[in-house]
Amino acid sequence: MTRQIPSLTRRRYASPWRTLGVRASIAISLLVTAFALLWFDRDGLKDNIDGVVTFADTLYFTMITITTVGYGDIVPVTERARLIDAFLLTPIRLFIWLLFLGTAFDLLLKRVWERWRMTRIQEGLTGHVVIAGFGKNGSTAAAELLRLGLPPARLVAIDCTEEACANARDLGAAVMQGDASRDELLRAVNIERAERLIVSAGRDDTSILIVLSARKLNPTLPIAVTIREEDNEDIAHNAGATKVINPVAVTGRMLAEPV
CATH class of the missing domain: 1.10.287.70 (Helix Hairpins)
Structure with missing residues (x-):
């Protein structure tokens, strides 16, 4: 079905x-x-x-x-x-x-x-930024993009929860509620014509699966993904991510720097 x-x-x-x-x-x-x-x-x-x-x-x-x-x-x-x-x-x-x-x-x-x-x-989406996972990291990234001058019309958010989708709508983004790892949903947001993809699904396995699906549909798409476990960083790179960010590691390095 x-x-x-x-x-x-x-x-x-x-x-x-x-x-x-x-x-x-x-x-x-x-x-x-x-x-x-x-x-x-x-x-x-x-x-x-x-x-x-x-x-x-x-x-x-x-x-x-x-x-x-x-x-x-x-x-x-x-x-x-x-x-x-x-x-x-x-x-x-x-x-x-x-x-x-x-x-x-x-x-x-x-x-x-x-x-x-x-x-x-x-149908007219092109040159847009897709954010898969509109939790704390995804919404923060969206707010920063808008602050840097990205028009809300070029922002597309994907999330499974209604609360996250409502937050994205409040920012003026186009919203698709559902599983971003599905090829059909990524095609529906014209991932083939997107400028870039930001993935922050909250779980490493889900984020990596989204990266794999997006990379299959758009081999040249810049993809940034947040990964929680250090052991999964190489897996995310191999899945096709062009930038892998580990928030825990980044925070640790910043805290370890001399004050």
Whole structure:
């Protein structure tokens, strides 16, 4: 069975459910305002069925007026009632419809648009830096790259955990959640056209496997990898890494230097 490749994502600035809640609150507030206006001026309305405009009639007329053009069973008959409908209820009606249309766009059309946009970004990735493993070392490397002037659009992060992916999105990077040792996922981030690869998977065996997979797909790609155990440094070099960094050894050498 073919495993599905995760989609490329970038930072989302607001939760869709929060946005939906805010818009629903605004719509309800506008409906309450419209009802209050009609109830205040209910004497300017005429019920062509029984001639009496009740609370239920006002509520019904509010909903019908806001959502449609009405059925003619209840109509404004005074000049003030018609002015209220023209200059107060009509803007409310239009604003609520814009809210409905905007919500439909966000919940339906925007998802299709976002998938298409991410596909275009994915296809256009070239000369980018891929960071496999966005833990402490990977995120620190990303922050340093950005500080040195790398545009966030040229940064791609791969990690298995949602927390690490969220941190990468906050930096503006494109994110792929999954196992970076998989050939399919590395192809999905266009590793063949990447400028370089930084590997910091947290485990030496996983990091070395990522290096092997990337080297197979791109024989000339500069690859930097962090290795925890000194015995694995030669293995990482043999796997195809162009730079092997042992954080423990580096820290030890720095601590041993004269103060």
